[in-house]
Amino acid sequence: MAKKEQLQDLGITVKKDEDFSEWYTQVVLKSGLADYGPVKGCMVIKPWGYAIWEKIQSWIDQKIKETGHKNAYFPLFIPEKLLTQEQKHIEGFVPEVAWVTHGGDRKLEEKLAIRPTSETIIYSMYARWIRSHRDLPLLINQWANIVRWETKATKLFLRTREFLWQEGHTAHATKKQADEEVKKMLDVYVDFAETQLAIPVISGTKTEAEKFPGALYTTTIEALMSDGKALQLGTSHNLGQNFSKAFDIKFIDENEKEQYVWQTSWGVSTRLIGAVIMSHGDDKGLVLPPEIAPTQVVIVPILFEDSKKQVLAKAEGLKKKLEGKGISVELDGREEYKAGFKFNEWELKGVPIRVEIGPKDIEKNQAVLARRDTGEKTTVKIGEAAGKTEELLLEIQKSMFRKAEDFLKSHTYVAKNYNDLKKMSKKQKGLVRAFFCGDETCEEAIKEECGATTRCIPFAEENKSGKCIRCKKQGKPILFAKAY
């Protein structure tokens, strides 16, 4: 295959603005994040994608532990009668459950659901483990694979039949403690999205129609992708006593009285990787925020036979210095590829900074730093390269967040009347704020007439009230959008 064809094959062949969906798929496949597996709807998370997931896991796992939770692991299989024990929950999940009916060549007596979420199996254990107020709060998290038999078209990281996530499941003595837990863990997600993924989010409460099946209420963080559609990044639910009553999870309180526990659950998934792609990517491919980039800096030496040794020595020296600063660096010394090819490949993969060192740079005792997010190049003294790179990583992280924040602000609209909402929603670009009564029939009608769903009642505005944009009854501010 000729070099030119190879480049074309490797690079993204559509513009983001022209065909966002095709652009997205090409970025995922060509940057090596993921691939389609042999079973419809199932993805393979390739090393580059999995390394990002490991960065996500590592940060979130630490916070989960710092906030007093412990990890555990519960079975993949849920007996049908357990899954169906909480009425609302089962209505929400049964249509998309994968069922195991045979073990070896024998038919099972009771078919087994593959967990679409683990409330039911975990709470069947909590019913056995919790006896006294001394056992509370019970604060457990698990990292696991999840299966939901989606029927809509597959979208890698966003809609697949199997995905990876963490799910926290807690039990408390009082509603107040459960409320605090819900808030605390949502705050962890806000912090993660904004400081690590460089994605600004709006946190708030879901409507009755959009809450988790079986929850008392659901809180969420919502982000705006660069095509103007919203994406739910994480949720934290107060389950009230719905599950404790269905699963008989009781404790003896300090006054020797039997009480049902109050519960929460909360989670984020590999969908976060989809959010990063759609928030920051450009026509050249992925753009990774430094905090979650598996490789933060790639050094590409420009190799010619007569100067190779000196150039590689300088490159090695810089690599060591950067590693000493805790920066993850790759030195791409492959001789079978030209520098231009390597530039394209690392840009496609979204590595935040590329350092170029060639014979001319050696002569001038310098190196070139190229930012992935802006494309800007800076020439620096080789002795200062490590320090400058470190500063630049911080600057890129901040700058990517600011850019996403500007986009969110400039794409959040206020609808004054129902016609406004219809028109704005049909433009398909951004969030539309309006007052909304909370009524499910009104919500359904807006979905049909405007093509927009409710995202959340922002915490920042939950004390405001006004007339519902559709029915004129009293309501709260809410955000509408087309959503993934």
Add this chain to the structure above:
Amino acid sequence: MAKKEQLQDLGITVKKDEDFSEWYTQVVLKSGLADYGPVKGCMVIKPWGYAIWEKIQSWIDQKIKETGHKNAYFPLFIPEKLLTQEQKHIEGFVPEVAWVTHGGDRKLEEKLAIRPTSETIIYSMYARWIRSHRDLPLLINQWANIVRWETKATKLFLRTREFLWQEGHTAHATKKQADEEVKKMLDVYVDFAETQLAIPVISGTKTEAEKFPGALYTTTIEALMSDGKALQLGTSHNLGQNFSKAFDIKFIDENEKEQYVWQTSWGVSTRLIGAVIMSHGDDKGLVLPPEIAPTQVVIVPILFEDSKKQVLAKAEGLKKKLEGKGISVELDGREEYKAGFKFNEWELKGVPIRVEIGPKDIEKNQAVLARRDTGEKTTVKIGEAAGKTEELLLEIQKSMFRKAEDFLKSHTYVAKNYNDLKKMSKKQKGLVRAFFCGDETCEEAIKEECGATTRCIPFAEENKSGKCIRCKKQGKPILFAKAY
């Protein structure tokens, strides 16, 4: 419930020597390592057990990465036709596969196996990814849950229908490189078992009858549990070109010729936790080697109303010092439990060192260190407590290994004739060394007549030869044992 009953309920009620199997189950359940889930054969790994798994993962994951491998994630579901593509492989696994037949309320066109191991699904992807010698070696690992529909009695961590593991899958240009990979990864397992789990192992090759279905050969590490039965801790397989031929995984070599790749796979699982329990546990419960103990030191302050403040202050001070040394410490300041109750609980959980600090110790400016492995108590100056604790952790790690090594040596026998082998095997205590021809019918006969299976041909002795203990044909030294 009275205090006494509570203690009885919490403690182990059988002696290890009297009923090993019941002792094992009680240790697992009562120390909080795991519990039975609602589906037969499925376990819940509770926080204490999962924390040990995290220690195991962390060490092995680092080695996997240091040796050049990358993590990825492949789908849980394997289409029936993929699973059955390699003949030997399918004969080995189909009898214990769980099958998904329905998604939501629809019957699937092709039933899906839940991975019993991932060779087939991973290699279907490798066939697409590998084109040229430049793509080799391909070095990938995944951490995943695995399902095998066992029909024998459940034994937590040892025989459950779902378990957790890592599985490495590599592709190479030559057999030699695959051989080296097999060895390299088995060495990682040896290192891990001996330095971290404090379990001495014998590494060697499996017989033809005992090798992995579809492999060219299988290498293994085998350990001797304290009831005298052997346990396979980890395996590393050279798959030859069996899978590359079945899955058509070819590459263009440096001479532009098409070749099939050579492959390896290797793995260890949550079964390692079972090995720790059975190697080191005693009548009081679990005994953890310091390297994999989630809590290495527990400080139990002896609390009385009038001296509580001073005692807790000293305990806090020591805790900080120990943490400063990178030691994981828990200060058990619970006031609703007596010190004696706490001693029992932490002994049950296997924490390597307990530090006691009471009012009398404060007066004498001392603390008491209690070793979990030997029960030995030492009184030390409070100023020296952190340093002594650090030394003691190292000593415990070494001493536990030595003890297990002595046990292994004193329970390895040499059978001179077939009657010897029969008698020794029936005693059920230890490994029996003998020469063996390698013939499958001979192996089957020994299994039936002596009740012992072949464990491995030790690498240390693979160049020796002698007459088969049963048929007198020329053979190699091999180890026989009853095994889990």
